[in-house]
Amino acid sequence: MSCASEYAPQLRSRGFRMTSQRMAILHVLRHAGTHLAPGEIYKLARQEFPRITEPTVYRTLEFLAENGLARPSHTGNGHFTYQIAGEDHHHVVCRVCGSEIEVEHQLLENLYRTLESTSGYVRIDSHMTFFGVCPECQKSYSS
C-alpha cells in the first residue's frame, strides 16, 4: 500500500471512504512538496491511477480541503492551487515576476485573533497569499 493509506482511518471514522482516486491524489500531493494546479494534479494522478477523470480530481481536491487533508491557496490569477496539509505557511508572491516566498504562520496569529474579536467570527485560519514586489524587481525599477 502507498504511504497515502495512512489517511484511511481518518476518513472512515467520519463516514467517508478511501478510494484509489483519493490515494492517487494524496500520493501526488505528498510527493510534490509544493502547491499544484488541478490540471497538473490530474496529469500526475493519472500516472498512479489511469482511470481517474477530471471531475473526480476537482471534487476530490475540494473534499480533501474540506476535511483538512489538503490546503487550497489562491493564486494571482484567481484560481486555486493545492498542497498537502501540514505545511503551515503562507505565501508572498511578486506581482511583477511571479517569484514567491513562504511566510511563517506565526506572523499572522495576532491578526487572526484580532479579526475574531472585532468580527465575531471564529476559527479564522485561512491560508493566505499576499502580493508585493520582490527585492530583485525593486532593483529594475529604481535604475
Added chain:
Amino acid sequence: MSCASEYAPQLRSRGFRMTSQRMAILHVLRHAGTHLAPGEIYKLARQEFPRITEPTVYRTLEFLAENGLARPSHTGNGHFTYQIAGEDHHHVVCRVCGSEIEVEHQLLENLYRTLESTSGYVRIDSHMTFFGVCPECQKSYSS
C-alpha cells in the same frame, strides 16, 4: 456622458484609452455597490453596451484591477469577483453559510509592514478574504 467618463483622463495620462466597453463596465461596478462575478458583470454591461463580448469583460476587469480602478477579491470557490476601487476594506466570509462582513484595512496595516520587513518584498497591499465561522452558525453547532 456617463459618470464613468471621469476616469478617462486617468487612463489617457498613462497611454491607455477610454472605450465604451470600459465605460460600461465601470458604470456597472459603480452602481453595484458590492462585488460581482465576471458573468454577472457581462450581463449587466450588455445592457449598457450590447456589442460587448465575454473575452472583453475578462480582459477589461484584469486591466482595471492592474490600474487600480477595480479591486479583485477572492471568493471561497476559487474565483475572482470585482468591485469598484476606493472601498478600502477586506472581507471575512463564513465557511458554513457564506455570509460575509467587511473589515477595515487599518487592522491589516501592521501585518503588511511586518511582512515587508521580514520578507524584503515591498508594496504589499493585496485585498484579502478570510474564512471563518459566523456568530449565527456558531449557535447551530453548539446546540
Added chain:
DNA sequence: CATGTTATTGCAAAAAGTTGCAATAAGAGT
C-alpha cells in the same frame, strides 16, 4: 478636422472547471 499609430476589441476555437445522474465499489453488518 483629416491622418496615422497602435491600443483595444470581436471572433472563433480551445482549455478549464462544473453539474446531474446512472453505474460502481467501499466497507459495515451478517
Added chain:
DNA sequence: ACTCTTATTGCAACTTTTTGCAATAACATG
C-alpha cells in the same frame, strides 16, 4: 465470504475562462 447500503465515480453535456489574430476605433499630431 456474501449482502446491502450508500458514498463515490465516470460519463456526457454544459458553463466559464483563456488565447491568437485580424479588424476596429481612440486619440495624438499636424
